[in-house]
Amino acid sequence: xxxxxxxxxxxxxxxxxxxxxxxxxxxxxxxxxxxxxxxxxxxxxxxxxxxxxxxxxxxxxxxxxx
Numbered sequence: 001x002x003x004x005x006x007x008x009x010x011x012x013x014x015x016x017x018x019x020x021x022x023x024x025x026x027x028x029x030x031x032x033x034x035x036x037x038x039x040x041x042x043x044x045x046x047x048x049x050x051x052x053x054x055x056x057x058x059x060x061x062x063x064x065x066x
Contacts, residue, residue, distance in 0.1 A: 001035045007042050007064050015063035026056050 019027065030038070030053060040046045041057045042064075048054045 001039060004035055004039050004042065007060060011060040011063045015059055019059075023056060023059075026052055029053075030056060 016024070016027070033041075041048055041053075042061055044061065048057055
């Protein structure tokens with residue numbers, strides 16, 4: 001999914017290096033979710049139930065280029 005790839009690439013370029021060890025593990029876990037779910041989260045259409053995942057999703061969304 002191109003949109004998902006672009007969002008994640010922006011985060012990897014601009015935000016990933018600032019994550020601590022726990023957050024990098026959560027990021028790895030986040031990538032196990034289906035692409036359709038990730039895209040819904042990253043587009044802000046639905047919120048993850050897990051607060052740690054929701055925080056990471058918000059960090060990814062914040063790093064996206066306008």
